[in-house]
Amino acid sequence: MLLWLKNYHRQLLAGDLSAGVIVVLMMVPQGMAYAVIAGLPPVLGLYASVLPTLTYALLGSSMVQSVGPMAITSLMTATTLAALAPSGSALYVAMATQMTLIAGVVLLLCGLLRLGFLAHFLSRPVLSGFTTGAALLIGASQVKTLMGGSFSTINLPGASIGLLALVALWLGKERLAPLMIRLGLASPLANSLSKLLPVLVLGVATVSVYQGDLASAGVVVLGPIAQGLPSIGVQLLSLEQMRSLLAPSLLLGFIIFLSGQSASVTLAQKRGERINANRELLGLGGANLASALSGSFPVTGSISRSAVNYAAGAHTPMASVFTAGLMALFLCIPTGWLASLPMPALAASIIIAVLGMLDFDTPRQAWRFDRSDAVAWLATLSGVLLVGVQSGVILGVAISLGGLIWRASRPHIAVLGRIAGSEHFRNIQRHNAQTHPQIVMLRIDSGMFFGNAELINDRILEALQAQTAHVVLVLSAVNLIDTSALYSLAELNRNLLNRSIKLHLAEVKGPLMDRLQQSDLLLKPLSGQVFLSAAVALDSLSAQLQNSHA
């Protein structure tokens, strides 16, 4: 840990500092917007970008991850608390902080217990369906604010500002970077700078509202932001309140880890680095603990912000140290001018941001490659939209794992024949290969575990014929046999023996053979032999049969 700090040298400074500056400019409007999504005072979004960002920089394993508020975790906070406390009340804020605390502690514990493998419980189609559904919910929640109606009426000047901001952001998103590249900027720098468009648009909107005194024309504005750093401390709720927050906080922690981990891994693979999932748990757990101590809400790594961080020159977590420092500085300077920021423009920036989260490419690709994955995408999306974002997480895990077992329940088993005059054995359905009337050779094209052990036995029994005397299982493609499958094979051996059929194994992989020899369940009572190759098995067994006939 902190190896990067020990080896830090001056040449890295320029890149890290410029990345720190650019990320702060991106984070100020983002933080406030995500606080709004969470139903919390906007300043909390700024608090969530000081200590949490610093804590992750010191504990996490990614060099370029930028930790702070994020859209989906904010949405999960809002939907959980909607039923438990009046929006914006002190209890609401306290409960949001409490959820952050619980999620942080749980993530730290998972890190200490080395449960990093939990990152692999969601498939990409399910994660994509979940994210797309959450983005649609967030976007829909902002339409009212965009139209200038804080409650139910449309305010014309407000709606005009909102729609203008939306159009500006929409056009800029597509065209700004190409324009800057044509003007001679390097492509990565142009892409980073174009991410600062929201700051520019929101700045112009704020100045317009202030100059035109549009707040008195009914345009809803941000209002004054408290100056100064957050006070540090933790307020514990009653045990009963904590219990009601436990389950949603666990789901929240899972999504915090999943988002942060996937952002870290994507960038690390680009940079040829490794991410340690258990250290990510510690980094994200620590960051959320720090956020709770700052009285703020859940934080995690964001792939878009981290990509900007990297593209803007970040080489080490020092960039995030700069981000945190500059954010603290921003909180300490007078920010009265921010009060005029029109909420419709902030809503526009949220809507444009979540557009980037919509993913219709994954289901399209899945539809062509593996339809069951496309169905999983649709089911998760529907679950999030119709049942809710919390249930969506559980549904997603269930669909991912259920799909795995469903796939396993259709194992591929090939009946093998010998390609005439060779040592090669191939699937007789795909090749013109010769079989022996009394010897059935089967290649099992799947790991053998509880999800398919019974079905594999069934398939083997189906492949038998009246005169079959030997069954050879060719295990060249079997990397895994678990205890369930071991018992199942032992049972197969017994059942075949009752019918005077011998069971043989061939091409057992080294590590698997080592483990089979530890057990007395299969090899000891095995009615047949273990052969090195399918060819040796066939030659030896045909010779045996010929001798017994002679």
Place this chain on the structure above:
Amino acid sequence: MLLWLKNYHRQLLAGDLSAGVIVVLMMVPQGMAYAVIAGLPPVLGLYASVLPTLTYALLGSSMVQSVGPMAITSLMTATTLAALAPSGSALYVAMATQMTLIAGVVLLLCGLLRLGFLAHFLSRPVLSGFTTGAALLIGASQVKTLMGGSFSTINLPGASIGLLALVALWLGKERLAPLMIRLGLASPLANSLSKLLPVLVLGVATVSVYQGDLASAGVVVLGPIAQGLPSIGVQLLSLEQMRSLLAPSLLLGFIIFLSGQSASVTLAQKRGERINANRELLGLGGANLASALSGSFPVTGSISRSAVNYAAGAHTPMASVFTAGLMALFLCIPTGWLASLPMPALAASIIIAVLGMLDFDTPRQAWRFDRSDAVAWLATLSGVLLVGVQSGVILGVAISLGGLIWRASRPHIAVLGRIAGSEHFRNIQRHNAQTHPQIVMLRIDSGMFFGNAELINDRILEALQAQTAHVVLVLSAVNLIDTSALYSLAELNRNLLNRSIKLHLAEVKGPLMDRLQQSDLLLKPLSGQVFLSAAVALDSLSAQLQNSHA
């Protein structure tokens, strides 16, 4: 369906009838005992063995399955209702019937939706830990009754009868069958007849209590059993009550299916027959619906009772038709003498029955073959004992699936070298094989899916060396690539290309290649080629490198 009935012929009759008789003699005490475990009037256990047994015979796919009450489902009924209604009250009975109704309807629906693959969500070690824990809970619950204390006092005559019955059953269980074999009986018949020992012991105990008028000495007895068949009908509870029963009924349905299915499959594989999981869902769902209509409690297939059925000569479900008919006959004859059956002796028969459910062989075998499976056994057992039998089911599914992902998170990837002068490629850690300094050949020994896609990419990047120019993935052991892994490979291709390394594939299996060609995600942007074999890949790439150097 009912093919067996169409083809029925007289030679089958003797076996089916004798099996029917023996199973009824086994079912009468079993049914009453399992009703006691469920906290219900004993006569309901007899009701559960008429219509449900008949319904399964007509709908199910097993030839020798015997459906009726079963220990674990009775325990689950009792633990669910303990918190919801006073034991033995009319509401308690109504709720037990309601659970049976919900479970039955859900199983029927699952059968119509063809969800038979749900049977594969529990691994054998987890199922064994679950069953062992449930058996311990059931056994412990009977100790009080065994000691003659209906509430908290020990009744000496009652305790004597209980302990005598226990010793008789214990000794008989081990020694009766060998004795009968020595007396000249065939082994399967002797084993079946020895299963009738409980009827004998309970009969002797009943006569003793009746003759000695021990009921007036404080021995708790069964009391009068209502004569006649159950009335048919269904009593629906309020929506709120049904909602509180929904989740436990779903878990109950899962265990009903799992028990029935595993009993069917075990016997079918012995007999060389096939079980259709979706028809089992229909059979078990129908049986539970029939049980609810009879005002009774959950039923399922029992491996021990079905094995007796088979051993006693059953060839078709006609045996179960006889069982149901004889049980109905039994309900219609006067059974006043049954009232003196001492409850301590019934408790003894339950304790002996659940002893057979304890399984310490699976964890022992797992410990030697695959420690993680032994840990899963222990965790499930502890969960059932410490948290409860309902949570135990959920925990079991979580542990089974979690273990699968955990295993997947350690994929085996071998760096391959060529065995000098041959076409064979082997793991360089296990064999003396030659590698090319600029070509890294990797064999992926695992299906590629969301659970390991990221980690496989990590491992591949780790295997690179400074002068690497080509990476060849040998996919001979890869049976599965899901959409998540496809995206991951596409990402790997891009990342390698950024470092001027080309990615190649070799030995892609036929069905996998077909699907890869449907997608434009990997093969189209692939920087390298797809080779038929590892040898062709190495020869072709080394030639390319030599030409470019020359």
